Amino acid sequence: MKFRGAAARLAVLSASMTLAACTASKPGGDVSEPSQPFRADFNADGFATILSAPPAAFDPVEPAPPAPRTADQDAADAEFMRVADYQNSVMDEVQALAERLRREERGNFQTLHYDNEGELGVVFEFLRDGPATLSKYSRNPTFRGETVRWSQEELMAAADFMWETFREDRVIQGTGIRSQTVNVEIIVSEDEFRSLAKRKGVTLPEQVELVFRAAPVVPISSPPRAAVRDEAVPVAVAPHIRIFPRHDRPAGALNAINSQVKVVLNDGCFRAADRDDALVLFPFGARLFVDSANYLAFGSAETPRYARVGETLTFMGSVYEVDIPELIDPIHAACGRGKVIKVEGLESANALARQGAVDDNANALRRLQSSYGLGEAQARRAMAWLDRRQAANQQVMQEGIALPPITAAMTVDIPPRPVMDASECPAGTSLVSGLCRTPEGYLRPLPEWLAEFLEQDK
Known part of the structure; x- marks a missing residue:
């Protein structure tokens, strides 16, 4: 007999619950029966628990050598330096003039901005008689006054x-x-926004310019839904989780900080095991899949460095509590009351760390060659020697806890001390942008560890 629609979903749920009652695996996902939809411990109601999972197999990729610089890059750098030199040359004068204008032209002077296109200059904005007002305070030909309509x-x-x-x-x-102008970036379509403003009966301020370039455009309302009605959850997985809640808006600007959260599945609900078991809201566009080893995971098999449910995720941005009713109410309805936190990404912390180590090592090798003139083979010997040296000098805290060693890559990446006077440079070198360099462009003096290595590498 064939089932369709809701009947089919009920049949899947019934079969899954029967299966769960007969063949449960360990909470850590160590055992998986061939007939299970994914590795988990299933309770009598069919809901899954995954408290830990090993990272997926991942082979770090050696980073490609940096591409040769182009003429456009050189031109962009030259333009940047031209602008920077101008701004540095007038910075003190601009600051002093702005302070004077705030005192003596209070209510008239508004703000200033640098004009970085073509002939460089500084624009001072006034509500009345901009050019004439500025001329009373400055004769700098690169400064100009403008009369503007709107105050700050x-x-x-x-x-x-x-x-x-x-x-x-x-x-x-x-x-x-x-x-x-006030630029306002809108995340829904222009038609939806105009209709919303009309329903509210509001007239937008004249200064406002709407920008509808935010992508992707999303519906005004798209709250989380039950897993069995969620297209981001595989059909075989849906009966075993209560909800896979995702934010209904793409993330905006994020704090420049790396965060980590261990996300587990407990009785069909996603929780942060290392954040007091807080309930979890996933980022916009997140998806679930079952990988080739039968682990429940985030993203898809083609997602680089994907994470499995039960391991630690890493992402850019802070971890914060979500209090938007439209987002948290469906989570509470499915999983009960409790704090809800947002994770901003779904990358495996283990895989990222392994890739980062390969990247750091490759960059350190290149730095030894480009900055100090070592050949590739000698640079590799230097890295191996330095790693052994650092491991032998491991530091231990007062409590007896060993601190992780400072790796060779980290040591190589330590910037040299800036040199303030050319007289401090070794013979045969010259001072270039605060560092002593040989005619070939190599840095001198050598770091102490590198000098020690070269002495024994003869």
């Missing part, structure tokens, strides 16, 4: 209006105040 207070008020009006709708990805 009016621009900030327009930005605040947008946030306050549309905060609960979560349709704004970000705002930015530019010269006389």
Whole structure:
């Protein structure tokens, strides 16, 4: 007999529950019966628990050598230096003039910005008689005064209006105040946003410029749903988890910090084992799959460095508590009350660390060659010698806990001490941008460890 629609889902659930009652594996996922949909411990209701899992097989890839510099890159660097030199040359004058204008032209002077295109200059903005006002305070030909319409207070008020009006709708990805405009990036389609504004009966401030380039465009409302109705959950997996909750908006700007969270599955609910078992909200676009070793995992088999459920994830950004009712209410309905935290990525911390070690080692080898003039074979010997030396000098804390050794790659990456005067440079070298270099461009003096290695490597 064949089942369709809801009947088919009930049949899958019934079969899975019967299977779970007969063939459960260990919570750590160490044992997997061939007929199980994935490695887990299944309770009498069919819901899965995965408290740990080994990282998937992963072979780090040696990073490719850096590509030769192009003429465009050289030109961009030269332009950057041109702008930097100008700004550094007028910085003190600009700061002093701005402070004076804030005192003596209070209510008229608004702000300033650097004009970095073509003829470099500094633009001072006034509400009244910009050119004439500036001429009373400065004769610098690269400074110019402009008369503007909106004050900074009016621009900030327009930005605040947008946030306050549309905060609960979560349709704004970000705002930015530019010269006389407030750019507002919208994350839904223009038609949806215009309809929303019309329903609210609001008129947008004249200073606001809407930007609809945020991608991907998402619906105004798309809350998490039960796993059995979730297209991001494989059909065979869905009966065994209660919910796979994902944020309904792409992440905006993230804090420049690496975070880690161990995500487990407990009685069909995803939790952060190292964060007081908080419930977890996954990033926009996350998916589940069962890998070739029958482990439940995030992403797909083609996802580089994918993580399995039960191991530690790593991602860029902070871990924070989510309090948006539209997102957390479905999680609480499925898994009970409790703190909900957001993870911003689904990469295996183990795989990333292994790839990072290979990258660091390769970059250190190249640095020994490009910065100190070693050949490749000698650089490899130097790295091996330094690793042995560092391991032999391992530090131990007062509690008797051994600290991890400082690797050879980390040691090579320590920047040399800046040199302030050419008289400090060794014979045969010259001072170039704060460092002593040979005519071939190699750094001198050598680090103490490298000099020691070269002495015994003769």
